[in-house]
Amino acid sequence: MTGPLIPMEIIPEAWNNVIALLLGMGFGFVLEASGFSSSRKIMGTFFGYDFVVLRVFFTAAITAMSGIIYFDFMGWMDASMLYINPYYVTSAIAGGVIMGFGFALGGFCPGTSFCGVAIGKFDAMFFSAGLFLGILLFSEMYPLFAGIYNSENLGDIKIYEMLGMKRNLFAFLLIVAAVGMFYGAAFVEKKVTKVEY
Amino acid sequence: MEHNKRDGSFYINPYLGGVLLGLVLFATYYVTGRGLGASGAVKSTVVTTVHTVAPQHAHNSGYYSQFLSDDISPMSNWLVFEVLGVLAGAFLSGTLYGRLKFKTEHSPKITGRRRLIAAAAGGMLFGIGSQFARGCTSGAALSGMAVLSASGIITMMAIFGSAYLFAWIFKKLWI
Known part of the structure; x- marks a missing residue:
């Protein structure tokens, strides 16, 4: 099925709210299970004692981005409709x-x-x-x-158009940058005194 | 030492969390053609409230009127259902991992009262900023990154960049 499903009229719009509820549940569950219901855990990213926000946020962004590029490349989704x-x-x-x-x-x-x-x-x-x-x-x-x-x-x-780059090159560089940040975060976390919360 | 998974101290691996969140976001794009959001649901609630209390005022306003249409109530917005799902999903996770508890979380250096005032002020600023940016950390920054939108990525950098600066100014609120 070629996505996006609702704009392509493959799933009727009447399902919209049910789908919204289910996707929202997944969203809320993952955020809470990752620790995002605690403000002091979230703020750890800015003081260097807990980089959970940086890890979850950038992993999620590159995962979704890669999925969209892959589905677009395979012809399973028309990314220009997003x-x-x-x-x-x-x-x-x-x-x-x-x-x-x-x-x-x-x-x-x-x-x-x-x-x-x-x-x-x-x-x-x-x-x-x-x-x-x-x-x-x-x-x-x-x-x-x-x-x-x-x-x-x-x-x-889009950001790559603004920079005059090819989409896939930009996406690749973004993944490299994210992995670099993950290593940097682990390094900083080791140096910073732990905060009890 | 192995944590007891139900005493509230257990969190899933952040990279696993990221991949799962990415898959939810990807599924949202695949099914609906749009990303996830959060502040939009509050905006719908504001628009509905104002429209109910003062319909004429809402229609005359340059802002509310952009989100009002005659046949569909702004409450029946996709994001409102999504956020109801967020509440249910987070409640489920909180139940599973033993984190359901009424409390005000704050640094030992400040009082609970001070934390609540700062939280309300922070929320208010986030509300204002999310209107300027046409979305918040979810709708503009995260969803924007997935489709490599210039707007989303610039807003993301502005949020995190200024939050780093301001967090150090308000360090006492946190550590």
Whole structure:
């Protein structure tokens, strides 16, 4: 079956929500089982005492990327039909920096905070409530942000196009970089004093 | 020493976790043509709430109105069901490994109260940032990397880069 299945109308859209629930369960289970329901475990990546976030995140990214490239190459999936977030240069960078600030204060990102909520962490509940407020605030103040939000749209451009590289070469370099980071992380972890949490 | 798998201290191998998460993400792309997300579900909840409380205001707003359509409620959004799944999946894992417990996790250097205030402030900033970036760590950064989107990878670098800087500024909150 040539994917993506729902956009190709191989699976009817009525199944959408059931599939969403099942995929979400897989997502939540893996995040929690990896330790992402604990903010102090997550923050270990930034202080060098526990690189679980770096390992899980980059392993997941290169696994999914490789799967997509392989399926596309074999003709089992049309990768050109996959949704690509449009690149609004300033807004994407500003948003990332604001999120990084929030990360350092809150110790969660939205997905991991839901995992914390599910196992009873009050800090995760406060983070999630904050998320709601933040999005409400942004929406209410939108006229103020609309300029930045809508400026410099480069469309659904891919990183290798931006760099003028072939897709597979970039993907290969990304895997090499990830493996390099895994070795670097193991090295740093050995040097840094353990933190009990 | 072998850990008891049910006392809350056991976590799966991070590389195994990464491969499994990657497979879930890949399956999501293969089936739906889109990636995973998290902040989008909260956005849907905000839009629905505002639309219920003040429908006129929602329709007039330049932001909410982008996500409102006449026949489909924004709550019946794909991401809302996905996040309900996330809650269920995490609950399952927490049950299996003995981590279900009401508590506020914080560094011994700060009070629980301070941790909760910082968590709420962090969540608020994450909420604002995720709107600018059109997605959070899941929807923009992780899903974006899987399809090598420029937007996703730049946002990912901005999140982690600034988090490194800010984490050291707020070091006392953590270690």
